[in-house]
Amino acid sequence: MTVRRILVVAIVAAVAIVASAEEPKSPRDMWGLAANAAVTGDYDAAIKNTNDLLNAGKALGISSFPTYASSAAAMARESDKLGKKDLADWAAKTADQLDPHSPAVAFSASERARALGNWPKVFQLSITGFIRVFRNYRTRLLGQVDLLIATTLAFALTAAIFAIALFFRYARSMGHDFREILGTRFHGGSVSVLAFALLFLPLFLWLSPIWLALYWFIIFFGYASKIERVLIILFTLIVAALPIALDRAATWAAGVDNPIVAVDIDSAEASYHPESLRRMQELAALVPDNDLVQILLGNLELQEGNDQQAEVYYRHAQQIRDSAGANVNLGNRNFLNGDFGAAITFYERAEQLDPKLAIAFYDDSVANGETYKFDVQGQKLEQAKRLDTRHIERLTQTPPPQKIVVYTPPVQDAWAAADSLAQKGVAKTLFGTYAYFDLRNSAMNPITLGALAALLLEIIVWWRRRRSGYANACIKCGRTFCRLCKSARESATYCTQCIHIYLKRDGVSLDTKRAKLEEVSDHQTAMTRRNKLFATFLPGSAQVLEGRTIAGVIGMILFLLFLSVAVLTGRLAPALGPVADTTHLFVRLLMILLAAVTWFFLSLPVYRRRVTIG
Ligand SMILES: [Zn+2]
Ligand SMILES: [Zn+2]
Numbered sequence: 054m055t056v057r058r059i060l061v062v063a064i065v066a067a068v069a070i071v072a073s074a075e076e077p078k079s080p081r082d083m084w085g086l087a088a089n090a091a092v093t094g095d096y097d098a099a100i101k102n103t104n105d106l107l108n109a110g111k112a113l114g115i116s117s118f119p120t121y122a123s124s125a126a127a128m129a130r131e132s133d134k135l136g137k138k139d140l141a142d143w144a145a146k147t148a149d150q151l152d153p154h155s156p157a158v159a160f161s162a163s164e165r166a167r168a169l170g171n172w173p174k175v176f177q178l179s180i181t182g183f184i185r186v187f188r189n190y191r192t193r194l195l196g197q198v199d200l201l202i203a204t205t206l207a208f209a210l211t212a213a214i215f216a217i218a219l220f221f222r223y224a225r226s227m228g229h230d231f232r233e234i235l236g237t238r239f240h241g242g243s244v245s246v247l248a249f250a251l252l253f254l255p256l257f258l259w260l261s262p263i264w265l266a267l268y269w270f271i272i273f274f275g276y277a278s279k280i281e282r283v284l285i286i287l288f289t290l291i292v293a294a295l296p297i298a299l300d301r302a303a304t305w306a307a308g309v310d311n312p313i314v315a316v317d318i319d320s321a322e323a324s325y326h327p328e329s330l331r332r333m334q335e336l337a338a339l340v341p342d343n344d345l346v347q348i349l350l351g352n353l354e355l356q357e358g359n360d361q362q363a364e365v366y367y368r369h370a371q372q373i374r375d376s377a378g379a380n381v382n383l384g385n386r387n388f389l390n391g392d393f394g395a396a397i398t399f400y401e402r403a404e405q406l407d408p409k410l411a412i413a414f415y416d417d418s419v420a421n422g423e424t425y426k427f428d429v430q431g432q433k434l435e436q437a438k439r440l441d442t443r444h445i446e447r448l449t450q451t452p453p454p455q456k457i458v459v460y461t462p463p464v465q466d467a468w469a470a471a472d473s474l475a476q477k478g479v480a481k482t483l484f485g486t487y488a489y490f491d492l493r494n495s496a497m498n499p500i501t502l503g504a505l506a507a508l509l510l511e512i513i514v515w516w517r518r519r520r521s522g523y524a525n526a527c528i529k530c531g532r533t534f535c536r537l538c539k540s541a542r543e544s545a546t547y548c549t550q551c552i553h554i555y556l557k558r559d560g561v562s563l564d565t566k567r568a569k570l571e572e573v574s575d576h577q578t579a580m581t582r583r584n585k586l587f588a589t590f591l592p593g594s595a596q597v598l599e600g601r602t603i604a605g606v607i608g609m610i611l612f613l614l615f616l617s618v619a620v621l622t623g624r625l626a627p628a629l630g631p632v633a634d635t636t637h638l639f640v641r642l643l644m645i646l647l648a649a650v651t652w653f654f655l656s657l658p659v660y661r662r663r664v665t666i667g
Contacts, residue, residue: 122152126161216266229533293504307488317467377407411441619644
């Protein structure tokens, strides 16, 4: 937000307040006054209004104002650019006061430090921001979503490269078998061409590369070693799961902005968002029969200081469903009006409805304390502690200013309510209310179904072809052979020629021997060169080609994960907030460094390998 826009907002807010000077001020009015005063240079008034806002927040059960904090942080950066140092300093300090735990404020301050060239501070603020990302539900969830998407990409690429490695290891043998199979029906040169074409069958059917990978998993399954077979099955399952994981990630990223989920998180974190009340009222107009919506609306009205309106919503919630939460919050209304007897009645009803709700017992104990029933107070407090030790002990150490605790529905309840509303499609006109996750729907995509079919085919094809045996390639010269062209009694790893030269060492003519040695040398050199080429661009793939499968696959996953994060960071869900360019840069550099280290460890040893001709 620019300074000018802040100014306009502030003036509009100020005019509104003059018009209704007698009514109690809501947080949005006070922030308008504070920003207005600061922009006009009256810092005493700005500080006073900010303190009023923070004190009012405390009384209303609000501990942070993330929206105002972000706009103050933006104001600090803008003022820096305009050379207004006093305003910038005030805005930066105020941003920290308005939301002491905001990742966005820390990242914004980091950008500001970068503009001033203070790099140690840039680094320190980025780390602070990162720690805050993990403490804040929304940013933590979005961070997990981003990581899930990067992991999905890394696994998809690893599966593809693994399939390519299998192709290089077993395509010659498979080609040999295709030729033998086709040879019974066709004659002449067409057999070789057809056999080669069969290795790329999905491409001739105009299918995308993912199908080629799955096809290779199927046809090479029989040739693969035991470890490779396990990995083929694993990667087929992973490919099947990838679209579902992406769908799940997308639903989380979109669903966290659902009014029910967003307000529930804000209510639990006691943070104030000026847009929330309007969004929730719009939702309640479309969905009047949801008690969760009514309870959350009540909590939002409490933040605005409209206690009577809050009570109306709580009563409505209780009429829709006589829930423990509604009773706790109705009890709280009576408690704050000084009617402790009525409050205790509501709390006791809540305890009956949900004997596991710790805050019902806690609030009950507070109310009993007010009426001097200290034995009941102690009893209820013990009960509350037994149900939720950590939370209640924290409450007894630092009791809330209003003494009693407001009920906020558990976040999983909010997700469930948001999901069911999205599935019914009743509030489609509102922002953030469409996304829901349904496993069965999500699994009905061609890639998942295709991968599951491929899994079945891997086993079936392997089982059926097992009897006729698989062709093999000579580990010395690379020539392929099968049961039909070589005696089964001979070594299974060498071709007939190599058996005579290397194992039996019997009467082979010198010319034949020399020609063979050259063939072996060419083959081995070509293999080493190929492995080095693969190692250069795709660390880990050379290890898979050499048969050191597990090390290779783990290396590939790590390298590709680092690379995916480096490429995708800052481009997915805004987990780090809107302005975090420097932090994105740090993440990118760290990931590139880790990818380089992985490359070093995996690819350098491959470079050092010598051609061995024994
Ligand atoms: Zn050989
Ligand atoms: Zn053969």
